[in-house]
Amino acid sequence: MTNELTPSGLLDRARTLLPETIALRRALHRHPEVGLRLPRTQQAVLDAIGDLGLAPRTGTSVSSVVALLDGARPGPTVLLRGDMDALPLDEDTGLDFASEVDGVMHACGHDTHVAMLAGAARLLAACRQDVAGRVVFMFQPGEEGYHGARFMLDEGLLEHAASGAGPVGGAYALHVSTQYPAGTLNLRAGPMMASGDRLEITVRGRSGHASAPYRALDPVPIACEIVQALQTLITRRVSVFDPAVITIGRIAAGTTHNIIPETAELLGTMRTLSEHNREALRGQVVRIAEGIAAAHGATAEVEIRPGYPVTVNDDAAAELLGGVAAELVGSDRVNFLPDPVMGSEDFSYVLQRVPGAMAFLGACPPGADPEVAPTNHSRQVVFDEDALAVGVATYAAVALRHLARQT
Ligand SMILES: [Zn+2]
Ligand SMILES: [Zn+2]
Secondary structure, X not given: OOHHHOHHHHHHHHXXXXXXXXXXXXXHHHOOOOOOOOHHHHHHHHHHHHHHOOOOEEOOOOXXXXXXXXXXXXXXEEEEEEEOOOEOOOOOOOOOOOOOOOOOEOOOOHHHHHHHHHHHHHHHHHOHHHOEEEEEEEEEOOOOOOOHHHHHHHOOHHHHHHOOOOOEEEEEEEEEEOOOOOOOEEEOOEEEEOEEEEEEEEEEOEOEEOOOHHHOEOHHHHHHHHHHHHHHHHHHHOOOOOOEEEEEEEEEEOXXXXXXXXXXXXXXXXXXXXXXXXXXXXXXXXXXXXXHHHHOOOEEEEEEEOOOOOEEEOHHHHHHHHHHHHHHHOHHHEEEOOOOEOOOOOHHHHHXXXXXXXXXXXXXXXXXXXXXXXXXXXXXXXOOOOHHHHHHHHHHHHHHHHHHHHO
């Protein structure tokens, strides 16, 4: 490695790229797109990396971009992921580059991810002579509930990435967050984020006059019993050392005070930190709902719509990412989290196939308190743009370190 490829050298280079990184981020921020089809964002990526000789390839079923950097010397293959999609909400930040699209906002910071990954591609392309192996840049649409990573895997992402090179041996991702001080890296080995499945339970009874419940079959108290029993399930059937969450966020039944409705609907979410719990809970939720309804002579239909799997950081990959980050920003700015985050993330699909790790890049704006600053998904969320230099350098450094370790 040359001196320039030391962590501090990479950070210096990333800082020189910061103006163009911020410019790309702001351009994307002005024109956010939701879901799996992000034509404008995809074109912005192609424009941003078009001069780097990375043979970018676009998806057929979704607006993805995959770019490959072949180093001057052969070696292993490592993947870096940046997600690209926005959220359906109205921005309320007052920023001068605020969203110009009604009802759509980059409130999860994926615009910063695109800009950081494009910056890392430029940085790594500039030192291709020192790269031994291949770096795959995965620009992914549809993270916010659309399973974009799964579409890319189904389209042969890993096979394409490996063609003419070795299999993808490591995968890394960063996610900005205002809940951590700017420029810090926050991660843990093992479960990093939860699985998130959607529960829909319909209790079916018999409607009638509210004054004569014995002549009807009231689904409302049965639904209430199910809500209670699900909480008992969580505390009595799930190990305290492998926690899970069920929240019923919506109960819907009836039209007015004097009618017993025919159905009562429950809508909720189920979060786990292991696929074992996830599988077990699916069966238990069905048994509880159907069993309670049956005990009252009613029926319950349970639909569990699978969300994302558990995001599990590989131990060695988390250590490598944390170690590189410590060299970049100082070990006092790398936090190994005691607990996972119960949100979910579709990089989990990649980590099911390839050992790797993701980390939260702190991006709380200057002067704000990470404890109370508007969070990701808020209409008011603002991210610190200086932190993007740390992100660019971290992406580049973790790729180089991974390749150097595996060579
Ligand atoms: Zn999000
Ligand atoms: Zn996100």
